Amino acid sequence: MTETARYGKVILKLSGEALMGDKGYGIDGAFVDRIAGEIAEAVDLGVKVGLVIGGGNIVRGMTVAAEGGNRVAGDHMGMLATVINCIAVHGALAKRGVPATVLSAVPMPNICEPFSQRAATAAMDEGRVVLFAGGTGNPFFTTDSGAALRAAEMGCDAILKGTQVDGVYSADPKTDPSAVRYERLGHREAIEKGLAVMDMAAFALARDNSIPIIVFSIHQAGAIVDVLCGSGRATVVGD
Numbered sequence: 001m002t003e004t005a006r007y008g009k010v011i012l013k014l015s016g017e018a019l020m021g022d023k024g025y026g027i028d029g030a031f032v033d034r035i036a037g038e039i040a041e042a043v044d045l046g047v048k049v050g051l052v053i054g055g056g057n058i059v060r061g062m063t064v065a066a067e068g069g070n071r072v073a074g075d076h077m078g079m080l081a082t083v084i085n086c087i088a089v090h091g092a093l094a095k096r097g098v099p100a101t102v103l104s105a106v107p108m109p110n111i112c113e114p115f116s117q118r119a120a121t122a123a124m125d126e127g128r129v130v131l132f133a134g135g136t137g138n139p140f141f142t143t144d145s146g147a148a149l150r151a152a153e154m155g156c157d158a159i160l161k162g163t164q165v166d167g168v169y170s171a172d173p174k175t176d177p178s179a180v181r182y183e184r185l186g187h188r189e190a191i192e193k194g195l196a197v198m199d200m201a202a203f204a205l206a207r208d209n210s211i212p213i214i215v216f217s218i219h220q221a222g223a224i225v226d227v228l229c230g231s232g233r234a235t236v237v238g239d
């Protein structure tokens with residue numbers, strides 16, 4: 001049976017931490033290749049895909065600061081980590097013949113094009129996958145906020161957050177075994193309850209622009225297409 005996508009244009013936010021697979025650090029090529037295959041399937045369904053990839057497999061500014069380093073320098077390192085991840089996923093997409101473009105919020109023209117809303121719109125309109133590298137380009141933010149920002153700028157129908165857990169819980173399921181999973185909840189409720197699966201700035205930006213966030217486990221094979229078609233195991237956050 002041919003599947004039909006529920007969303008026409010999305011930001012897919014991929015966990016950086018997940019990219020390391022079982023390696024404990026860096027990038028697992030087999031994992032990246034599987035993800036590229038699933039993105040190719042999404043493109044074949046006619047979905048316009050923007051990708052935002054975290055940097056947790058390499059470095060986060062908060063960790064640098066917690067170890068006595070400079071927070072802003074750590075955030076700069078984190079943003080560069082997201083560029084590394086985007087280049088890796090871009091390579092895997094290119095191998096499969098999926099047209100894709102890396103646009104960075106931190107200009108580095110020898111490596112990729114700088115982000116502008118105009119360039120991103122033109123590329124997505126052509127059916128290219130756009131990899132939004134460098135988060136928001138500013139310290140003290142995360143790639144979740146970057147994903148919400150780009151979703152609003154690009155007029156996306158949804159943010160798909162592929163992460164380490166299979167949805168939003170009443171508490172962090174990794175540390176609280178009694179946490180209960182939600183099927184659906186509002187942006188406001190997520191903010192009021194301080195549910196830390198995403199940062200509050202990202203929830204607020206998505207709420208203000210009426211963009212639903214679908215949280216699912218990126219470790220479940222086939223999840224990207226399933227979630228796009230409304231059939232996967234996930235939590236929908238939307239008022």
Ligand SMILES: Nc1ncnc2c1ncn2[C@@H]1O[C@H](COP(=O)(O)OP(=O)(O)OP(=O)(O)O)[C@@H](O)[C@H]1O
Nearest residue numbers: 015016017054055056163164168169171172196197
């Ligand atoms: N209420 C909650 N429901 C679900 N997960 C939660 C909750 N509170 C905290 N978490 C944690 O949030 C994590 C996801 O957040 P985060 O965005 O930091 O990681 P990520 O998606 O792996 O991104 P990256 O590695 O790119 O930083 C989950 O792995 C989970 O352990």
Ligand SMILES: O=c1ccn([C@@H]2O[C@H](COP(=O)(O)O)[C@@H](O)[C@H]2O)c(=O)[nH]1
Nearest residue numbers: 054055060061075078079135136142143
């Ligand atoms: O807009 C942004 C986005 C990210 N950062 C820094 O990069 C790391 C990695 O991103 P994650 O979302 O945590 O995976 C983040 O921890 C920040 O240090 C940033 O400064 N600004």
